[in-house]
Amino acid sequence: MRIITKKEIPDSEITDPQILHQRRKLIKAILASTVAWSSLSSKFAASETDWKNLSDALTGSDKLNVTPNDLVKNYTNYYEFTFNKEDSTRLAQNLQIDPWSVEIIGEVEKPLNLHLEELLSQQSLQEYVYRLRCVEGWSMVVPWVGFPLAGLLKRVKPLSTAKFVKFTSVHQSDAMHNGMLQWPYVEGLRVDEAVHPLTLLAVGMYGDKLPKQNGAPLRLVVPWKYGFKSIKAIVKIELLKTAPITTWNLYAPNEYGFYANVNPAVPHPRWSQISERRIGSRFFTPRKATELFNGYGEQVASMYSDMDLVYFF
Secondary structure, rough: OOOOOHHOOOHOOOOOOHHHHHHHHHHHHHHHOOOHHHHHHEEEEEOHHHHHHHHOOOOOOOOOOOHHHHHOOOOOOOOOOOOOOOOOHHHHHHOOOOOOOOEEEEOOOOOEEEHHHHHHHHHOOOEEEEEEEOOOOOOEEEEEEEEEOOOOOOOOOOOOOEEEEEEOOOOOOOOOOOOOOOOEEEEEEOOOOOOOOOEEEEEEEOEEEEHHHHHHEEEEEOOOOOOOHHHOOOOEEEEEOOOOOHHHHOOOOOOOOOOOEEEOOOOOOOOOOOOOEOOOOOOOOEEEEHHHHHHHHHHHHHHHHOOOOOOOO
């Protein structure tokens, strides 16, 4: 099942049902048995031709044109490895992701520590096509495979004292040598943001397992926020009474706010947020106007109705 909000997809641009049926069969295959991460690629079996067909089916709406797979896989920010977007693809291959487990603790009744294969065996994986907007002023459209974070959090039975969710990334010192930021990488959300239906934990994209440079084996996806909020390679989820100190907010609090909602009215000191460059667009293609909440305002704006979005940036 591909999840696209009603605002994003007119009837004339719905993907060919045969392609969607193939996607469903592939995703259901993962749930047929408990599998180790190393074997996931054989369960996701989408071909490049399928994804070209999917992209072609979306032609006619700039919002829905899926960014080519190769561009998404080779243009990534992964500062634990390097500042270079292209080199991160090569360097991230040193990351050890099998075996993998995720700890869920904090203000909960039933803390958990789950191996990845156990976690996946309990989820109904679906396809979600979301826009991704970077604070650097570029954007992509990515078809993720994953599941809503809300279901996983429900399992641990959050206490009434749980107001925020803290996410911690893996840090393998033998593979990750970049010393610019304080590691491991940490991000956070309010609980209401974390349980919103658009908030995902992704384990794949383009019908295949998630590449290491894109956050394998488990990453957060929050489409109405700037990309740095969607933390990669998650090993720990903590429910907290107070807001966690996040990596970029700690490094430069005047540049990276806790909320990081996409907002053209709040400039970054180095990058205007008024417009964005779609990765893969032609050289003379005009920049696209940035939408508040990255175009997902109809779904998420109510969470911030009583907030000054310039002050709480």
